[in-house]
Amino acid sequence: MAPSPSPRRLIDVLPAMKLPIQFDRDRVVAFCRERGIVRLSVFGSVLRDDFDPARSDIDVLADFKPQAARGIGFRFFGYGDELAGILGRKVDFCSRLDARLEPTVRREAVTIYEDS
Secondary structure: OOOOOOOEEHHHHOOOOOOOOOOOHHHHHHHHHHHOEEEEEEEHHHHOOOOOOOOOOEEEEEEEOHHHHOOOHHHHHHHHHHHHHHHOOOEEEEOOOOOOOHHHHHHHOEEEEEOO
16 A cells, blocks of 8 residues: 655645634644644645635544554544634544545645654
């Protein structure tokens, strides 16, 4: 199986791309580090012209360290709400994608956090 394409990093696409949301980067970094997330990317309407700041949610893809996924259990389902508190709007939080959609999503996604 070929490796998935890496999402574009926010730092690599700005100022060419400005997200229609503002967020506290330090809080996003802390959120990710505390949960073992190595990459957090946004995708979907937040990257397109049809994003509605009053109504649109934010689609988020999280890549976890292998050992971080063990023992998450039901806490995983609260991560979207926690991240929504940081980003200021509803979040659709996922760590897996349909195999047919994954290559396209990963190619178009913009990384807002990456463990270096």
